[in-house]
Amino acid sequence: MKFSIKTLAILMTFMFSGFFFLQAQENVRKDYLSADFHKGRRDALRAKLPDNSVAVFFANPVRNRANDVDFIYHQDPDLYYLTGYKEPHAVLLVFKNMQTDKTGNHYNEIFFVQTRNAQAEQWTGRRLGSAGAQEKLGILNSFNNTEFKAYDVDFEKFDKILFYEFQNDVRDNARDESDLFSLIQQFKSKVGYGVETNNLGAEPKKNNLDLRSLNTIMGELRGIKTKDELDLLRKAVFISAVGQAEVMKAMHPGMTEAEVQGIHEFVFKKYGSEYEGYPSIVGAGNNGCILHYIENTEIDIQSDQMILMDLGAEYHGYTADVTRTIPIDGKFSKEEKAIYDLVYEAQEQAIQMAKPGVSMAEMGALAKDIINKGLAKLGIIENENTPHRYFPHGLSHHIGLDVHDKGPRGPLQENMVITVEPGIYIPDGSKCDPKWWGIAVRIEDDILITKDGSELLSGYAPRKSEDIEALMKQSSPLAQFTLPDLKGNK
Numbered sequence: 001m002k003f004s005i006k007t008l009a010i011l012m013t014f015m016f017s018g019f020f021f022l023q024a025q026e027n028v029r030k031d032y033l034s035a036d037f038h039k040g041r042r043d044a045l046r047a048k049l050p051d052n053s054v055a056v057f058f059a060n061p062v063r064n065r066a067n068d069v070d071f072i073y074h075q076d077p078d079l080y081y082l083t084g085y086k087e088p089h090a091v092l093l094v095f096k097n098m099q100t101d102k103t104g105n106h107y108n109e110i111f112f113v114q115t116r117n118a119q120a121e122q123w124t125g126r127r128l129g130s131a132g133a134q135e136k137l138g139i140l141n142s143f144n145n146t147e148f149k150a151y152d153v154d155f156e157k158f159d160k161i162l163f164y165e166f167q168n169d170v171r172d173n174a175r176d177e178s179d180l181f182s183l184i185q186q187f188k189s190k191v192g193y194g195v196e197t198n199n200l201g202a203e204p205k206k207n208n209l210d211l212r213s214l215n216t217i218m219g220e221l222r223g224i225k226t227k228d229e230l231d232l233l234r235k236a237v238f239i240s241a242v243g244q245a246e247v248m249k250a251m252h253p254g255m256t257e258a259e260v261q262g263i264h265e266f267v268f269k270k271y272g273s274e275y276e277g278y279p280s281i282v283g284a285g286n287n288g289c290i291l292h293y294i295e296n297t298e299i300d301i302q303s304d305q306m307i308l309m310d311l312g313a314e315y316h317g318y319t320a321d322v323t324r325t326i327p328i329d330g331k332f333s334k335e336e337k338a339i340y341d342l343v344y345e346a347q348e349q350a351i352q353m354a355k356p357g358v359s360m361a362e363m364g365a366l367a368k369d370i371i372n373k374g375l376a377k378l379g380i381i382e383n384e385n386t387p388h389r390y391f392p393h394g395l396s397h398h399i400g401l402d403v404h405d406k407g408p409r410g411p412l413q414e415n416m417v418i419t420v421e422p423g424i425y426i427p428d429g430s431k432c433d434p435k436w437w438g439i440a441v442r443i444e445d446d447i448l449i450t451k452d453g454s455e456l457l458s459g460y461a462p463r464k465s466e467d468i469e470a471l472m473k474q475s476s477p478l479a480q481f482t483l484p485d486l487k488g489n490k
Contacts, residue, residue, distance in 0.1 A: 029272055031231070031235075031316065032316050033228055033229075033317070034228070035084065035137050036138070037084075037226070037228050038081070038082055038084045038137065038138075039138055041081055041082050042082050042083075042094055042109060045082065045217065045218075045221060046094060046095075046096055046108065048217045048220065048221070049094070049096040049160075049162070049217070050096065050159065050160050051096060051097070052158055052159040052160070053095075053096045053158055053159060053160035053161070053162060053210075054094065054095045054153075054155070054158050054161055054162070055093070055094045055162040055214055056091065056092070056093055056094075056161065056162065057076065057078050057079045057082065057092045057163070058076065058079070058090070058091050058092075058163075058164075058180065058183065058184060059076055059085070059088050059180060060073070060074060060075055060076040060079075060088065061088065061169055061170040061171065061180050061181075062171070062180075064171065072275070073086075073087075073088055075317075077222075077317070077401035077402055077406075078218050078222075079092060080317055080401065081218075081221075081222060081401060082094070083111065083133075083137055084136075085111075085113065085128070085133065085137060087114055087128065088180060089113075089114040089178065089179050089180050090111070090114060090145060090180075091111075091112050091145070091148060091183050091187065092109070092111050092112075093109060093110045093153070094108070094109050095107075095108045096108075101152075102152070107141045109139065109141055110141050110151070110153075111133055111137075111139045111141065111143070112142075112143050112144070112145040112147065112148040112151075112183070113127075113128060113129065113130060113132075113144065113145060114127055114144075114145055115127070115129055115130075115144040115145065115146060115178070116128075116129035116131075116132075129144065130142045130143050130144045144178075145178040145183060146177070146178045148178065148183055148187075149177070149178070149182075149186045155190055155192075155208075160208055160210045160213070161191055161208050161210060162210045162211075162213050162214040162217075163187075163210075163211065163214060164211065164215065165211045166184060166188075170184060191209060193209060215406070216408075218406055219406040219407050219408050219409075222398075222400055222401065222405060222407065223400075223405070223407025223408045223413075223416055224408075224415050225400065225415045225448075226415075229318065230415070230417070232315055232316050233320070233399070233446075233448075233457070234457060235271075235315050235316075236273070236277070236312070236313050236314065236315035236318050236319055236320040237320040237446045237457040237458050238458075239268055239271045239273055239313040239315060239320070240264075240268075240312050240313045240320040240321075240322040240458065240461075241320075241458045241459070241460035241461035242267055242271070242460060242461075243263070243265075243268060243311060243313070244309065244311075244322060244324045244461035245461050245462070245471060246263060246264075246267055246476065246478075247260055247263050247264060247309065247326075248326055248461075248468060248471045248472050249471060249472065249474045249475065249476035249478075250263055250476035250478045251307070251326060251328060251472060252328070252330075253301065253302060253303040253328050253329055254300055254301070255301055256297075256298065256299040256300070256301065257282045257283070257284055257287070257295075257296040257297060257301065257307070258282075258296050258297065261280045261282045261296050261311070263478065264280065264282075264309065264311045265311075268313040271313070271315070272315070273315045274314060274315070274316070275314040276311065276312065276313065277312035277319025277320060277403045278319070278321075278403045279294040280294065280296065280310075280311045281296075281308070281309070281310035281311065281323075282296045282308075282309050282310075283307065283440065284298050284301040284302075284305050284307045284308075284328070285301070285302070285305035285307075285438050286427060286428050286438040286440070287308075288306065288325065288425065288440030288441075288442075289425040289426065289427040289428075289438070289440045291392070291393060291425070301328055303329035304328075304329075304333070305327075305328050305438070306325050306326060306327050306328065306332075306336055306439065306441070307325070307328055308323065308324075308325045308441070308442055309323065309324055309325070310322075310442065310444065311323075312403060317401055318399075319399060319401075319402070319403045320399065320446055320458070321397075321399050321403050321444060322444055322445065322458045322461060323421060323442045323444030324444075324461055324462075324463075325340065325440070325441045325442060326468050326472065327468075327469075330469060330472035330473065331469060332468075335435050335436060335439060336439060336441075337465055339378075339424050339436070339439050339441050340441050340443075340465050342371060342374040342375070342378075342424065343371070343422050343423060343424055343441045343443050344463060344464065344465065345370055345374070346366075346368075346374075347367065347420055347422050347445070349366055349367070349370055350363040350364075350366055350367045350395060350396075350420050351420050351447060351454060351456065353366055354412065354418075354420070354447055354449060354453070355449065355450075355452060355453045356411065356412055356413055356414050356452070357412065358411060358412055359410070360394070360395065360396040360397075360412070360418065363396060363420070364394055364395035367391075367395050367420075367422045368395075369384075371391050371422060371424060372384040372386075372388075372391075375388070375390060375424070378436075379433065380426070380432045380433075380436055381432075389425075390425060390426055390430075391422065391423060392425070393421075393423065395420060396419050396420055396421070397418065397419055398416065398417065398418055399417050399418065399419060399446060400417065412449045413449065414449055414450060415449065416448075416449040417446060417448050418446070418447060418449065419444055419445065419446055419447075420444070420445055420447060421442060421443065421444035421445070422442070422443065423440070423441060423442035424439070424440070424441050425439075425440045425441075425442075426438070426439045426440070427440075443463060445457070445458045445459070445463065446458045
């Protein structure tokens with residue numbers, strides 16, 4: 001066979017570009033979860049599956065931002081937890097019992113991943129392919145996703161096929177018969193999803209599709225963190241707390257909400273955090289009364305305001321969730337301090353209560369009781385039983401691969417990681433003395449449930465009002481960082 005010079009050049013380009021991608025990938029941080037960790041999680045899942053069942057997990061879809069630009073891809077947390085795979089267009093099957101294929105080979109899991117494509121990789125990044133999934137992820141029974149359609153799995157023989165209900169958020173690439181849309185359609189066809197099975201004249205088929213159990217099982221697994229997960233969570237929380245501390249030193253009147261957000265996120269990136277765990281919330285003054293305020297567009301924040309900052313670094317998949325509220329000018333007013341110290345007291349008492357056997361609901365009830373009594377004492381509400389919306393949210397949630405992570409129902413257990421986040425929000429126009437208007441305080445910390453209590457993970461960022469004021473007196477290296485004035489056409 002003869003090749004033209006042009007053909008040889010193209011082939012050489014593809015060969016060397018693939019080599020380059022594989023080599024370049026080695027120069028990364030070394031504290032990612034190992035293949036052994038993910039294998040252990042698949043084994044733990046398998047132990048919880050009902051007999052004669054299979055669990056099926058799909059990758060997250062690629063979501064379009066606008067025109068030909070997509071959002072940065074983020075893997076489905078369950079699939080990442082079980083495999084470590086970060087690419088789209090994949091499907092994982094985990095079997096309870098050992099299976100045997102037509103050639104006599106035994107297996108208890110199958111993974112279908114997107115194929116290597118040198119030209120595509122040059123544009124959109126490296127791919128593992130089936131060989132890479134076998135070598136890097138340790139999933140020996142890995143195949144290209146192009147093989148899923150023809151792969152013979154007798155789904156009718158299983159008592160249960162566990163998977164999540166499909167959402168209408170997957171685009172179809174008509175030119176790709178193995179994209180996520182196609183994988184889902186092929187799976188639906190294989191298992192009879194959405195097909196009426198009790199037609200007249202036909203023998204009724206058993207319905208072995210289980211769309212409920214998987215969420216409970218994965219919550220039981222993901223809610224109790226392993227040693228490796230705790231290492232990453234500690235780092236994510238520390239990074240987030242450092243961001244809060246650096247902003248305290250850099251804060252001064254005249255800054256913008258976006259500028260404050262930028263300092264936090266610069267610290268995240270400096271430490272190697274890949275993403276924010278959720279949209280950053282930076283609300284000055286009355287903006288802090290909006291629980292999930294993410295516009296962050298106010299400029300020239302004033303010295304008579306506080307600023308509420310709720311941000312979390314995502315480090316190697318695991319996200320923190322830390323909130324601090326500080327005075328713009330470095331000194332709490334009398335009213336601000338009264339509200340802040342009340343929120344702090346509620347948080348401190350709830351943290352002291354946290355231990356195995358106690359529920360989040362019990363901790364939340366304690367915090368609400370303290371806040372209600374405090375608001376009544378300050379004259380903001382008539383009495384402790386007066387209905388109000390000044391503390392409108394719950395106290396705690398799990399964190400992990402999601403900022404609101406999955407976890408088992410019931411009392412706290414050792415090695416859970418949860419938030420403790422009481423708050424008081426008094427919007428302008430509230431039915432109280434106007435001196436309280438526009439005050440919003442949330443203090444949110446991340447704690448690890450230990451054998452007989454809890455450990456505060458986010459303590460690097462000061463929590464007490466006097467400690468915040470003391471840190472805000474320190475100088476910031478960012479004080480010397482100035483930029484030219486922004487100019488347009490005029």
